[in-house]
Amino acid sequence: MKPTDTSRREFIAGALMAGAALAGCSEENNPFESSAGEMVKPSGEKVKLLSVNGEVIEVDKAFLKPVPHMPPVSNDEARIGIKGKKFVMVIDLSRCKSLKKCQEACDHVHHVHPGQNWIKVYPMQDAEHTAPYWEPTTCMHCDEPPCVKVCPVDATFKRQDGIVLIDSDRCIGCRFCMAACPYSTRVFNWSEPELPKEIADQPYSCETSVPQKKGTVGKCDFCADMTRQGELPHCVSACPNGVFFFGDMIEDSVTNGSETFRFSELVRDKAGYRLMEDLGTKPSVYYLPPVNRNFPFKKDDEKEEGEKS
Amino acid sequence: MENLAKNEIIKDLLPRKFNATGKLWIGVLLSLCVVGLIAYTRQLSKGLVVTSMRDYVSWGIYISNFVFFVAISLVGSLITAILRLTDVHWSTPLTRIAEIIAVSAITFAAIIIVVDMGRPDRFYNLFFHGRLQSPIIWDVIVITTYFFISILLLYFPLLPDCMLLLKNEKKLGKRPNKLYKFLGSFWRNTPAQIKINECAINILVITIIPVAFSIHTVTSWLFATTYRPGWDSTNFGAYFVSGAFLVGAGGVLMAMYAFRKSYKLEKYITELHFDKMGKIVVMLALVYLYFNINEFLVPAFKMKKPDQEHLMGLFAGDFAPLFWFAIITSMFLPVLILVFKKGRKPLPAFIAGCLVVIGSWIKRYVIVTPTLLHPFLPMRDVPPSYRHYFPSWEEWAIAMGSLAGMMLIITVFARLFPIIPIQETITEIEQHENA
Structure with a gap:
């Protein structure tokens, strides 16, 4: 499938209306698709992780991907x-x-x-x-x-x-x-x-x-x-x-x-x-303003010549 | 002057080879320039750390030297433009001296500002990324304009003289001759050419006046557009311009004497010239004094807290010796000498000129540095060396090298070209005789 811009837009619109959002995304737009396409074989090694809702879950190590660093800002x-x-x-x-x-x-x-x-x-x-x-x-x-x-x-x-x-x-x-x-x-x-x-x-x-x-x-x-x-x-x-x-x-x-x-x-x-x-x-x-101070003012150690306060 | 024959004038005014003193003078200037260059290569490789400037005193003698150069270059417009437009004729023999001072000084003003830059390798950013709202860009624009107008004002009156120089090839040698050919071989001295040249010069002398005022006013705005005590002043433009005319006129007095002595020009730069220039310097010194009183008396009367420390530092504190020395040598003493008729004889007038120039150089330093040592918030959390400023040897070497370089340009110019316009002198005598 090589959709042109218009056909893709129509396609997405149609897909959204049909309630099948993900399926319609073109390859470069879907960050999940490329990894989903790759067949990852489970290694059998499990890692324990804390999910967002606080549950401890087990995931196969092969499915873990390093989170990329924030890309440097231009x-x-x-x-x-x-x-x-x-x-x-x-x-x-x-x-x-x-x-x-x-x-x-x-x-x-x-x-x-x-x-x-x-x-x-x-x-x-x-x-x-x-x-x-x-x-x-x-x-x-x-x-x-x-x-x-x-x-x-x-x-x-x-x-x-x-x-x-x-x-x-x-x-x-x-x-x-x-x-x-x-x-x-x-x-x-x-x-x-x-x-x-x-x-x-x-x-x-x-x-x-x-x-x-x-x-x-x-x-x-x-x-x-x-x-x-x-x-x-x-x-x-x-x-x-x-x-x-x-x-x-x-x-x-x-x-x-x-x-x-x-x-x-x-x-x-x-x-x-x-x-x-x-x-x-x-x-x-x-x-x-320095009212009701937590600490008394004590002149510091820094003995600088010509210091004027 | 009237009785001089044309040939005699030409013979007197043609450029001459250096004598022993001239060679020594050139040698001294060249070695000062070389020392300056060595210091600058050190600065290029190590960075501005070789200077004594630090975060508080972030502008030092480079900048005060820059202001000095811009100031002294204004004299070109005073002598060639203002006196010409007011129909003053006695200044004719001085025009070229004034104009070469202007050109060489403005050249070194540009050089010294590049020396002060932390990243001279990025100079081109001023053109690629320049922002018109920055007074630095205004300065770049007006200084460039002033440079080109000054060059033209030096060049156009030189054209008739080039023809005379070409006629005297035998005396002057082959190599200079090539230069004269390049510059003026098209000049035939036809009435049409003379007319168009005069017309061009007239346009230039009118345009150079606002540009000359701009270069020093904008330079003063580099300071006056900040909030700092001592710089935050609406008086600054006029204060700087009046000081600039004074130091320029002092410089001309010095140069007049030096050229008169070394080239035996007593018949052309006469006592009358010293007398008239002396009177001009008195007037300019008094005008500058007036602006100084405005600049210091008014804030001193109020003694606002941020001003207080700064002003007391100048009047009675660390900078008092320099401050009073500058005021006395650049204004009081020259007036005291030149106000008397005997003081306007060549030698005392020369001494007065030297005092003006030395005092003015120090005055620029006193304008730039003390202010930076009195920031709004007290100096804090910096190493002790950041709390005061005395120029390092590299800064001295570069500053002195640039001053030597300026004088070198003037000297070499006088070696190659008649320092007193020959053709104009002849024309004026002829006109005088006809009248």
Whole structure:
């Protein structure tokens, strides 16, 4: 059977109406058909599996097929983003004690150059008589991103799901974005990144931001690869104090892994705010003020010269 | 000047072979360029890590040097265009000096910006993926335009002189002769040709003025379009353009003196020229001072919190010596020298020109770097070396090499072509006599 497009459509329509859906699918459209066509001989070896409804079932080993990895996303797809999503982060300042587990996890996953950080934890004190607190910062993934505005080659871009990413295969290293970002969130690969060979040889992906390349800019990517898989960014899951909440503004929910809130309610009830609102950058990262804190503020070990809080 | 015979003028102004000092000068410039090239190959292989720039100070002396080059190149439009359009005739002997400064400076502005790029190998992305909303693309467009207009403004007035050069083959040697043939063998000095050339020059001098303003205004916008304290200023365009005219005029004073001495041009670049250029520099320094007062007094009056740290750093902090040195040498001292008649004699005027240029170079550095050391959020979670900036030897070598390269272009040009337009000088004397 070599159906033309029209005949196939008619055929499928007819098949659906007849209630015999699967039988009518043409070969390339049916992912089950090719394996169904192959005659797999049972090996006799059984494996115990947990089914989706919680029952333990036995399956012959020969019928098991490895699940392929998520296919790498093309550069075009990575630039568009995930449809119908608007990612948002809420950082609860009352829970942070500058453990920097977020930073560690982020540095590790993205192979950030030693000494540089995509996440920074600032000791802040807004005025002389106000309370000090810890303020972790990621990329703010602004809705009016100054970095994207100034990029001459569209190497840093804003996706429809709100994430701002960098195409390190296109970046020319002019560093205008670094000058433009008021949050000092961007870092530069001043030298050849020290990466294990198998990482360095990978093709660059905007969503994983790996491998970083010499002479280009890097920054927090909201772990776009994780969000595509429906998982939390690494900083969120690494934080033992649940400081970071991540989620989707359209679903109106954010979670830190163990607690889930309605985003709108959380930000309303706890008087959430964004950094440097007056600049008009419209960040996607919200902060909950450091009230009723879980930990007292203790100046950390990091003895940095010229440290000003 | 009036009594000079035509032949004498030609004899005086034809390009000459380098003497011993000239050869030494070329040698020094060449070796500076070579050191710069060595430093750049190191940078190419190791990356920008050889510089002292880091995540906070992400722009250093490469960028301030770039701003300096763009600034000094504006003088081409000042001398050739603005003075020409206002019917000023005394500046004729200076036009070619100004124009070659413009061409060589804008060339090195383009080179130094490529040097600053982390990925110069991807330069072509500016054309394949260029986005018109980025001020960098605006800069690429206007600088390219300015380069070509300046080249033409150098070339068209050179055509009549090419003919004179071709007539003097014996004196000038064979190889330069090939160049003159290539450039100007079609020139017959017919009235039609003269007319069309004049017409073309007139169109160019008018178009170059908005383009010249654009190159430096857009360059200032590379800073002013960001939020940073010290850069976030609506005054920046005018501030940069006025400073650019000042440093360019200072550069012309230097070049006038150097060429007058080395080519014995006392009859052509006279004390009158130093007097007039000196007065122009005084005016430009005062205009620049006015914009400086606007730039610093107004935010200092308010002392908004983000501005405060930056301004105090300039007025009384780490950058105070450089800041005040730049203000004093680029504005106060030159005015103090040139405002007096004796100060407008060649040697003091030359010294004033040097002060302007040195002060202006440092001024560009003070505009670029201190701002980057005062980000909105305090510097944090970086190695100690990221918290301050002093250029590495590679950066110095490349910056100095580029300055040497610019002077090398000017010197070589003066070796090959008459640095004072011969034909125009003759025409002007003839017109003067007829009148």
